[in-house]
Amino acid sequence: MNNIPESxxxxxxxxxxxxxxxxxxxxxxxKRRGRGSGQDVIILDKxxxxxxxxxxxxxxxxxxxxxEPLHAILRHSVDVWTYDPVAFGxxxxxxxxxxxxxxxxxxERVQKSQNSVGYPSDLYTGAESRKFLKSIWPDxxxxxxxxxxxxxxxxxxxxxxxxxxxxxxxxxxxxRIFSGVEVTGYDVQGGQVRGIYFKGGETADYSPRSEAERGxxxxxxxxxxxxxxxADYSPRSEAERGxRRQTAVGGPHEGHIKCDLVIWGLGAWTGxxxxxxxxxxxxxxxxxxxxxxxxxxxxxxxxxxGEVYYDQPYLTADGMNPPVLHVETSEPVVDWTxxxxxxxxxxxxxxxxxxxxxxxxxxGGTTPVKIGPKAVTDPYGHANDDYQAEPEFADYFCAAxxxxxxxxxxxxxxxxxxxxxGIGAFTPDNVPVxxxxxxxxxxxxxxxxxxxxxxxxxxxxxxxxxxxxxELNPFRFSRYAEGQTFGASNSHSPWV
Numbered sequence: 001m002n003n004i005p006e007s008x009x010x011x012x013x014x015x016x017x018x019x020x021x022x023x024x025x026x027x028x029x030x031k032r033r034g035r036g037s038g039q040d041v042i043i044l045d046k047x048x049x050x051x052x053x054x055x056x057x058x059x060x061x062x063x064x065x066x067x068e069p070l071h072a073i074l075r076h077s078v079d080v081w082t083y084d085p086v087a088f089g090x091x092x093x094x095x096x097x098x099x100x101x102x103x104x105x106x107x108e109r110v111q112k113s114q115n116s117v118g119y120p121s122d123l124y125t126g127a128e129s130r131k132f133l134k135s136i137w138p139d140x141x142x143x144x145x146x147x148x149x150x151x152x153x154x155x156x157x158x159x160x161x162x163x164x165x166x167x168x169x170x171x172x173x174x175x176r177i178f179s180g181v182e183v184t185g186y187d188v189q190g191g192q193v194r195g196i197y198f199k200g201g202e203t204a205d206y207s208p209r210s211e212a213e214r215g216x217x218x219x220x221x222x223x224x225x226x227x228x229x230x231a232d233y234s235p236r237s238e239a240e241r242g243x244r245r246q247t248a249v250g251g252p253h254e255g256h257i258k259c260d261l262v263i264w265g266l267g268a269w270t271g272x273x274x275x276x277x278x279x280x281x282x283x284x285x286x287x288x289x290x291x292x293x294x295x296x297x298x299x300x301x302x303x304x305x306g307e308v309y310y311d312q313p314y315l316t317a318d319g320m321n322p323p324v325l326h327v328e329t330s331e332p333v334v335d336w337t338x339x340x341x342x343x344x345x346x347x348x349x350x351x352x353x354x355x356x357x358x359x360x361x362x363x364g365g366t367t368p369v370k371i372g373p374k375a376v377t378d379p380y381g382h383a384n385d386d387y388q389a390e391p392e393f394a395d396y397f398c399a400a401x402x403x404x405x406x407x408x409x410x411x412x413x414x415x416x417x418x419x420x421x422g423i424g425a426f427t428p429d430n431v432p433v434x435x436x437x438x439x440x441x442x443x444x445x446x447x448x449x450x451x452x453x454x455x456x457x458x459x460x461x462x463x464x465x466x467x468x469x470x471e472l473n474p475f476r477f478s479r480y481a482e483g484q485t486f487g488a489s490n491s492h493s494p495w496v
Contacts (some may be wrong), residue, residue: 004178004201007258008042011196012265013183013273015045016054018444019265020166020177021080021457027173029461031191038174042257044198047380049205050163052267056381056422057451058305058363059162059354060324062095062154063121066106066489067431068113069262069474075119076113076455078153078470086456087168089161089354094153098133100330101126101146106489111149112367124148136316136323139406144329145290149233156324158355159451166454167205179205184253186262186276192440193262193277220265236326261464262441265457268377270445271298277438282375285428285485295428301448301494302423304389305365306397307353307416309444310408314352324351333400336409342392347492348400361416366397367493368448371423381422388421424448429486430494434460434475443477447494 010026014018020043020362027038045051063074098108104125106119111123130142132150139207147271167177181201187194266273274297275281286292316322326349335344350364357363376386398412427433427447434456437443442464444456479485 003176003255004181004198004255005042006042009036009040009260010042011257011259011261011297012041012043012263013045013134013196013224014052014265014267015043015049015177015179015270016052016163016265016267017166017450018267018446018457019043019045019263020049020163020170021454022263022265022444022458022460023175024166024169024173025458025461026464027170029465030172033465035465038170039176040477041175042143043170043175043177043180044183044196044201045177045179046200049162049167049177052269053303053381053422053424053448054163054267054451055159056072057159058349058351058365059096059159059451060154060349060351061090061156061452062097062324062326063114063119063151064095064110064149064326066110066491068109069471069487070431070449071110071114071119072117072405072471073432073453073459073487075117076458077314077453078119078455080454080458081155081157082153082451084165084169087161087165089158089165090155091157091321091371092153092155093321093351095151095326096136096323097151097326097328098129098145099148099328100144103328104147107147107149116212120152122150122152124150136451137325137405138317141404144331145327150323154324156351156354160355162316167388175435177205183273186441187256188277188438191438193259193438195256195258196262198255199252199254201255225258226386249414255256260440263460264437264441264443264445266444267446267448267450268300268375268380270425270443271300272377274298274437277441279437283428283480285480286483287485287487288483296373296411297425297428299373300371300423301368301426302371302387302421303365303368303448304393304397304420305363305422306389306394307357307361307363307418308398308401308408308411309357309361309414309416310411312407313358313360316359325349326399327404328493331401331403333396335395335399336397337412342396342399345492346400346403348397348404350401361414362401364397364401366400368424374390375423377423382419384421384423385424389420393420405494426494428480430488431486432456432475433477434472435477437477 023043030036114121129148133140185197353361353363394415401408433445
C-alpha cells in the first residue's frame with residue numbers, strides 16, 4: 001500500500017461516471033481558483049474503473065424526463081460530453097421519444113422546459129408526428145403515435161470508452177485512482193468524518209502526467225449558471241447528534257486515510273455506505289398536497305437490456321446513424337410469428353450497438369423490474385446469477401422492435417445470447433438526491449439515472465468550492481421533509 005496516501009483533502013468513493021467526473025472537475029476547480037490541484041484528490045474503487053453500472057449501461061444520453069429540474073442537469077451534462085466527444089465516445093445523433101395522444105400535454109411541458117434551459121428540442125403532434133417518424137424510418141409502424149419529442153443534442157456513448165476517457169482526464173489533472181481498494185468504514189469524530197478505513201490496494205491505476213506529457217495545459221469547463229449553498233438539512237446519525245466518537249461499522253480494516261471531505265459516487269452501493277454512517281432505512285416523504293408517506297430510503301430494481309445482431313446497416317432514410325429511439329404506447333406486444341401476447345404495453349428503446357458488440361447490431365432495453373429494499377450488490381452485473389435478464393426479455397424486446405419498425409420482423413434468432421444483468425438503487429421518489437449525507441460527506445445518489453449525467457460532477461465541484469449552484473437545489477434530501485417530494489409520472493418506467 002506504499003502509494004496510497006495516509007492523508008488527503010478529498011476522497012471520492014466510486015470510479016464510475018459520477019466519481020470520475022467529480023474528481024476531474026474538482027481538480028480543475030482547485031487549480032483555477034488557486035486552492036490546490038488534482039494531487040489533493042484521490043478516487044477509490046473496490047473493483048476498478050467502470051466496474052458498476054457505468055461500465056455496462058446501454059449508454060443513452062437523453063433528457064426525456066417528466067421531472068423538469070432534471071433538464072438543466074442534462075444541459076450541463078451535454079456540455080461535458082461535447083467537451084471531448086472523441087475521448088468519451090459520444091455520438092450526438094439525437095433522441096426521439098414517441099407516444100400516444102393522451103401524453104401530448106406532458107410532452108409539451110417537457111419540450112417547453114428543455115428549451116427554457118438551453119436544451120433544444122422540437123415537438124410534433126398528430127399527423128405531423130407520424131410524418132416526422134417516417135421521414136427517418138420509412139418502415140416505422142406509426143399508427144398509434146400522436147406525439148413525438150426530438151432532442152437534437154442528445155445521443156449515446158460507448159460505456160467503456162467514456163469511463164476510460166474520464167479516468168484519463170482525472171490523471172491528466174493530477175487525480176490518482178486506486179482500484180481494488182474497498183472502503184470498509186468511516187472514522188467519525190464529533191459528527192465529522194475524519195478519515196476512511198479500507199482494505200486492499202497497492203498502486204494507482206491512473207497516475208498523473210505532467211503538462212509536457214499532456215501536450216499543453218488543460219481547458220477548464222466554465223459553468224453557465226451559478227448555484228446554491230449547502231443544504232440546510234441532512235439526515236443525522238446518533239454520533240452526529242450526540243457528538244461522541246464513532247467508528248462506523250464495517251471491516252476488517254487494513255488501512256486508514258485521513259481526509260477533509262468525502263464524495264460518494266457509489267451507484268448501487270450507496271445504500272451500504274448510508275447504513276455504515278447509521279442513517280435511517282426509511283424516510284417520511286411529504287408531498288405538495290400535505291400527504292406524508294413513509295418509504296424505504298433505497299429500493300433496488302433489476303435492469304433489462306441486451307443486444308441484437310443486425311448485419312445490414314441500421315440507418316435513417318438519409319443514410320445516417322439514427323437517433324436513439326424510445327417508444328411507449330398502450331398497445332400489447334405480440335409475437336408476430338405465433339400471435340402470443342408477450343406484454344400488456346409497449347415500452348422499448350434502442351440504438352446502434354457500440355463497443356460491446358462483436359459484430360454489427362443494436363442495443364436497447366425495456367422497463368426494469370422492482371426487487372425491493374434489499375439486494376445483493378456483490379458480485380455485480382453480469383457476474384450475479386440472481387439478476388440476469390430472464391429469457392422472456394429477449395422475446396419481448398425483439399417483438400417490440402419488430403412491432404415498432406418493420407425491418408426487425410423475425411429478428412428474435414439474432415438476439416445475442418449472453419449474460420445481461422445489473423441492478424440500481426433508487427431513491428424514495430425515483431429522482432436523484434445530491435446533498436450532504438453527513439456534514440462533510442457529499443452524496444451523489446443518482447437513482448440509476450447516472451450514466452448520462454456527467455454534468456453532476458461539474459456542478460458538485462463548483463458547489464464544494466462555495467459557488468451558488470441553483471440547479472442542485474431541487475435534489476436536496478430536505479425535499480422529503482419540506483413537502484417537495486417528487487410525484488409519480490404516467491410512465492411504466494421509474495426512469496421517466
